[in-house]
Amino acid sequence: MMAPYLILSDIHGNFEALQAVLENAHGRYERILCLGDLVGYGADPNQVTEWVKSNVVSIVRGNHDRACTGTDMLEYFNPSARASALWTRGELTPANSNYLEHLARGPLRVTHNGDGGFDLVHGSPLDEDEYLVGVEDVQFLVEYLETKLTFFGHTHLQGGFLLAPRSVKRIVPDRVLQLEPDYYYLINPGSVGQPRDGDPRAAYALYSPEDRTIEYRRVPYDIGKAAAKILKAELPESLAMRLFEGV
Ligand code: ZN
DSSP: OOOEEEOOOOOOOOOHHHHHHHHTTTTTTTTEEEEEESSSSSSOHHHHHHHHHHHHHEOOEEEEEEEETSSOTTSSSSSHHHHHHHHHHHHHHHHHHHHHHTTBBBOOEEEETSSOEEEESSOEEEEEEEOSSSHHHHGGGGGTSSSSSOOOOOSOSSSEEEEEEEEEEEESSSSSSETTTTTTEEEOOOSSSOSSSOOOOOOEEEEETTTTTEEEEOOOHHHHHHHHHHHHHHHOOOHHOOOHTTT
16 A cells, blocks of 8 residues: 655645644545755744654755754845744754754655655755746656656745646646546645745645545635734745745
């Protein structure tokens, strides 16, 4: 039996969104995978990191995980991202900071029952910091993909891409996606804690290797509570407000 996977990305310290996802997905998965950015922006970096530590079986690091542990300089961050990274550095316990600092850089191969497996990356298979937003960003990637299925995050946009030898199609995440054996897939589960695709609900995906399906899911959560915590922590107000808009 192949395990159905719960795929999480870009939780960003939003414990309310994470809890809502876990309740919504309850009983539908056996293992949890994560595509990075556990912290940054949100007000619960320690709670999220501790939960991930004890529940996620395979994980790659995100750019915010590096920034919030001091591995990176912050010169490429906008002011609110920088402010939240500095706040998070001060907030993280030494143990949690150490855990984040030592997360693996993608791509990370996940195999099962001797099959070819699939890859986890934060940004792109070639560069963990690259944003795969449009078809033009992925059309040359097919030559470099080592597995037919790659999960990525970083853009906070649920969906992804189907790559055929001569064409690339954007995947609209409005149904259960049946994976065809001839194509390559780049799948973005969307962001748990800070969606940017205009839908403020928490995003995640379920992957069943047995049925060869990806199920894109959205779930409402207590945005007011997450936003209030951000304001109480005196993080930039914009980080609270954007949660209501999903941008
Ligand atoms: Zn992110």
